Amino acid sequence: MNVETALQRLKEKGYKRTKQRERMLEIFSGQDQYIAAKEILKEFQGYFPSVSYDTIYRNLYMLTEVDILESTELGGEKHFRLSCDTDGHHHHFICTDCGKTKSIAFCPMENVHENLKGYDIENHKFEIYGKCPQCH
Known part of the structure; x- marks a missing residue:
């Protein structure tokens, strides 16, 4: 944005x-x-x-x-x-050293829905934390 x-x-x-x-x-x-x-x-x-x-x-x-x-x-x-300009639903990898982010197109919610049958999920947030190539 x-x-x-x-x-x-x-x-x-x-x-x-x-x-x-x-x-x-x-x-x-x-x-x-x-x-x-x-x-x-x-x-x-x-x-x-x-x-x-x-x-x-x-x-x-x-x-x-x-x-x-x-x-x-x-x-x-x-x-x-x-907020990022990436179109569509996505998540992020976040570097714990520098804070840089990388968009991830994959969403793990399909597996979560299978494990929470009968639950009404209203929203979710999925982030992966680690070191980017520059900080590794």
Whole structure:
């Protein structure tokens, strides 16, 4: 997803376009990796010195709620990235060192459905963690 698409989605969901939200999306654009909130805060403070950690988190969670960002937990800390442009249902490999991701077209839910007959599955998230070739 690019910045303009994300800003359009924000508008459609009834949120205002602000300089802080634009800057946050610019930080994520062009990066194919998850970024910790504390890294966003460091980057932000160069542009908005008085920004609080709460403001960063509030915006990160709002952007996740409207499907502009994806989140995962790495090393006990929430990390975020722009939702990917990959068409169709897919999952990710996530490098535990650098946070880079790789899309995986395979979905294991077919096997899960066989083992959970009678259960009503509403959603799922499948991620594989390890080291990418550059970090291995």
